[in-house]
Amino acid sequence: MTKFVDLHLCAPIKDIEKLKKMVTKSYQMGYRLAGIPLPTNVELDKVETLRKICSNVGLDFVSRVDLNPRNIPELLTNLRRVRRKFEVVAVLCTSKPVARQAAKDRRVDVLSLDLGKVRYRFFDRAEAELAAQSSCSLEIEMAPLLSLEGAPRIHLISNLRREVAIASSFRVPITVSSGATDDFVLRSPYDYSALAMLFDMTSSSALAALSSVPLRVVERNRRKLSLDFVAPGLHVVRRKDP
Amino acid sequence: MIRHAKRRYLAFQIESLESFEKEEIRDAIWNSLIQLFGEHGASQSGLFLVEYDKQRKQAILRCSLKALSMVHASVASVTKIEDKPVAFHVLRISGTLRALNKKLSA
Numbered sequence: 001m002t003k004f005v006d007l008h009l010c011a012p013i014k015d016i017e018k019l020k021k022m023v024t025k026s027y028q029m030g031y032r033l034a035g036i037p038l039p040t041n042v043e044l045d046k047v048e049t050l051r052k053i054c055s056n057v058g059l060d061f062v063s064r065v066d067l068n069p070r071n072i073p074e075l076l077t078n079l080r081r082v083r084r085k086f087e088v089v090a091v092l093c094t095s096k097p098v099a100r101q102a103a104k105d106r107r108v109d110v111l112s113l114d115l116g117k118v119r120y121r122f123f124d125r126a127e128a129e130l131a132a133q134s135s136c137s138l139e140i141e142m143a144p145l146l147s148l149e150g151a152p153r154i155h156l157i158s159n160l161r162r163e164v165a166i167a168s169s170f171r172v173p174i175t176v177s178s179g180a181t182d183d184f185v186l187r188s189p190y191d192y193s194a195l196a197m198l199f200d201m202t203s204s205s206a207l208a209a210l211s212s213v214p215l216r217v218v219e220r221n222r223r224k225l226s227l228d229f230v231a232p233g234l235h236v237v238r239r240k241d242p
Numbered sequence: 243m244i245r246h247a248k249r250r251y252l253a254f255q256i257e258s259l260e261s262f263e264k265e266e267i268r269d270a271i272w273n274s275l276i277q278l279f280g281e282h283g284a285s286q287s288g289l290f291l292v293e294y295d296k297q298r299k300q301a302i303l304r305c306s307l308k309a310l311s312m313v314h315a316s317v318a319s320v321t322k323i324e325d326k327p328v329a330f331h332v333l334r335i336s337g338t339l340r341a342l343n344k345k346l347s348a
Contacts, residue, residue: 029331146321149277184257184327187318191332194314198278203311 002207004189005214007035007064007088007110008141008177013042013050020053022183027057029188033218035062035088035177040081062218064088066112072101083107087221090139096122103130109217110139110175113163123163128170137213138167140199141179142192160199174201175217176209247288248307251342252335254317256299258328264294267301270323271330275316287313292339300333302342310335 011022013036026034036050047063054061065086069075075091075098083089090110093099099122102108111131113121123138131138140160148156167174176196180186187195189210196206223229228236256267268291275284288306295301305313317330336342 146319182327184321184329187329188331191314191318194311194332195318197311197315 002189002211003032003215004030004211005033005035005062005218006031006178006210007033007062007175007214007217008090008112008139008179009034009036009186010143010179010181011036012181013038013046016053019050020057022180022186023054023057023059025183025186026178027059029186031059031189033060033062033215035064035214035218037064037066037090038086040065040067040078040085062087064090066090066092068092068094069098070095072097075101075105079105079107084225087218087225093122099123099127100130103127103136104134105136106134108134108136109221110137112139112141121159121163123166125166125170128166128172131167131172132170135173137173137175137217138163140164140174140176140196140209142176142187142195143179143181143185145195145198146185146187157198164199164201168205173213173216174205174209175214176201176206177214248337249288249304250307250310250335250337251292251339252303252305252310252313252317253333253342253346254301254303255331255333256301256328257331258299258323258326260323260326260328261296261299262323262328264291264296266323267291267294270320270328271303271313271317274320275313278316278319279312283309283312289313300346302339304339 006026009026011019013019034054051061063086065082067078069078088109089107090112091102091108092112093102102111113123144156176192178186192210193203193206275287287309290304291301292304293302314332317332320330322328334342334345336345
């Protein structure tokens with residue numbers, strides 16, 4: 001059975017009731033893993049509480065951080081600070097130097113673009129080449145596609161079509177996530193795959209972007225964060241009994 | 243000889259705090275279809291609202307097989323009806339109404 005992943009469920013972590021509602025809805029929609037963005041200074045207790053809430057519903061909680069650095073030094077400092085703390089690290093690219101650095105840094109899992117702003121779209125061929133080498137994936141959020149209307153939505157669809165074509169030609173993995181801040185914007189994976197045809201993604205690649213691609217990112221990072229990990233391709237199989 | 247066009251039936255759940263009339267649901271889907279694919283695209287859809295259960299907030303649409311992905315995307319992209327938030331979730335898709343009802347009741 002396909003395990004669907006919503007890598008960006010923007011549930012409010014301060015409003016527990018709303019969070020529970022959104023997490024339950026997400027499970028009902030068919031998702032089995034949910035990446036909830038957390039602040040960089042989140043306490044471990046809070047993470048455990050969220051993990052418990054999600055597991056009560058049947059969802060596998062994925063800790064995620066969204067970095068929004070203004071320049072390269074800030075990005076590097078933040079990455080050093082958060083990489084061992086979160087399962088998924090996403091970088092919102094708001095300037096070209098930051099986008100380039102994020103695409104070539106192996107510590108970055110997801111490149112996130114500000115979908116509402118046309119000027120902040122930096123995913124071109126050079127960016128795709130860097131992202132393909134560092135196995136960083138491009139994230140497409142579906143919430144703006146549902147909330148925008150008229151000319152802004154037309155521009156958004158046109159940009160997404162171009163970016164998906166570039167990503168496909170450079171074999172950059174694409175992840176599709178809800179980006180939902182409200183449960184009315186949440187849709188099932190099959191609804192999202194139908195919406196993805198608007199920017200020329202085939203149904204099978206859209207479903208992969210909602211299941212196998214984000215699952216691979218999460219599993220890779222969980223392996224890296226486990227105590228048994230030594231280096232890429234090297235992990236502890238067994239420990240000597242004391 | 244002109245072959246009969248293949249059709250598909252979509253059952254969907256309406257999620258909203260309000261309840262709506264059949265015409266409002268139909269218009270919302272038509273508007274969404276025209277917004278996304280234009281009048282030319284909408285003319286190829288063969289869209290028809292077959293059933294609407296106001297109590298259970300479920301409806302069944304009929305469309306042509308060729309336009310299924312277009313209609314599915316249009317149904318999924320409805321977010322409000324007269325400024326009231328709403329979400330349509332496609333439950334099942336089938337080739338006949340009878341098979342669809344069977345799948346829904348299973």
